[in-house]
Amino acid sequence: xxxVTQTPKFRVxxxxxxxxxxxxxxxNHEYMYWYRQDPGMGLRLIHYSVGExxxxxxxxxxxxxxxxxxxxxxxxxxxxxAPSQTSVYFCASSYSALDTQYFGPGTRLTVL
Amino acid sequence: RKEVxxxxxxxxxxxxxTVAFNCxxxxxxxxxxxxxxxxxxxxxxxxxxxxSSGNEDGRFTAQLNRASQYIxxxxxxxxxxxxxxxxxxxxxxGNKLVFGAGTILRVKS
Numbered sequence: 001x002x003x004v005t006q007t008p009k010f011r012v013x014x015x016x017x018x019x020x021x022x023x024x025x026x027x028n029h030e031y032m033y034w035y036r037q038d039p040g041m042g043l044r045l046i047h048y049s050v051g052e053x054x055x056x057x058x059x060x061x062x063x064x065x066x067x068x069x070x071x072x073x074x075x076x077x078x079x080x081x082a083p084s085q086t087s088v089y090f091c092a093s094s095y096s097a098l099d100t101q102y103f104g105p106g107t108r109l110t111v112l
Numbered sequence: 113r114k115e116v117x118x119x120x121x122x123x124x125x126x127x128x129x130t131v132a133f134n135c136x137x138x139x140x141x142x143x144x145x146x147x148x149x150x151x152x153x154x155x156x157x158x159x160x161x162x163x164s165s166g167n168e169d170g171r172f173t174a175q176l177n178r179a180s181q182y183i184x185x186x187x188x189x190x191x192x193x194x195x196x197x198x199x200x201x202x203x204x205x206g207n208k209l210v211f212g213a214g215t216i217l218r219v220k221s
Contacts (some may be wrong), residue, residue: 035211040120042199042213043156058208090155097207098144103155 002026006091008103009016013081014112021076021107023091031094032074033101034085038071043090049074050097081111113138120214129190133215135200136182145176147185150214156199159185190219194217205206 004025013019023032030051035043045058049068063085065077074093078085090109092101118135125131143161160167162174162183173186183202187194200212 040213043211045208048208098209100146100158100161100204101209103157105155106153 004016004091004102004104006089006092006107007071008107009105011110013078013109015111016077018077019079019081019109020078021091022110023074023076023093023104025074025091025093025102026029026049027102028071029093029095029102030071031097031099031101032068032075033092033094034064034074034090035090036060036085037090037106038087046076046089062078081109083111084095085109086111100107114198115139115210116202118198118200118212118215119175120213120215120219124218124220125190127147127192127219127221128208129188130186130188131190131217131218132173132184132186134184134215135196135212135215136180136206137177137200137202138209139202139204140181142180142202142204144209145174145183145199146209147172147174147202147210148199148211149179150197150199151195156211159198174183174194187217192221193220195219 033048034046047066052071089102147159148156150156166175197214204210
């Protein structure tokens with residue numbers, strides 16, 4: 001079982017460049033999430049989705065956009081990358097809002 | 113006050129020791145509680161859910177104290193492979209799960 005997959009695994013960007021991170025899940029989960037994890041700060045929710053075609057802001061949404069055109073996919077976009085967006089990005093999915101979340105392996109992004 | 117707070121550690125214990133972590137939460141209406149484990153440079157994975165009556169899974173015991181608003185994780189007979197960061201997860205306001213920053217455990221031989 002694939003579970004939750006993320007692409008790419010690593011990426012280096014220059015300031016001002018754009019990129020899209022892809023998350024895919026095969027568990028038919030309604031809820032999907034994007035987090036960033038920085039040393040000493042734990043996981044912080046960027047955006048989330050409660051179903052196909054819906055998105056909502058989390059704790060730290062500025063500088064990011066998301067789309068959920070298909071139930072199984074959740075895309076995170078950085079329009080103009082900044083060094084402050086250097087982080088590890090995790091995608092997760094769950095059956096319901098308060099249910100167990102299953103995480104992808106993460107994307108390590110460095111912005112120079 | 114943070115919604116979920118944990119002692120960051122690290123907790124350095126010898127193999128075979130018993131170690132306990134606590135996690136406090138601020139939302140008295142919270143209903144969902146979990147412990148996740150995160151290995152270095154890996155994704156968080158569910159360790160166990162925490163039920164009102166307390167629950168045990170092998171060497172791991174989780175308990176909930178609603179009156180004092182904390183959950184605990186007890187690890188008995190620690191193994192080297194238990195070395196990881198343990199994340200406390202609680203549902204906060206807005207019907208979303210909130211992750212604590214984690215407690216680092218290092219088990220040494």
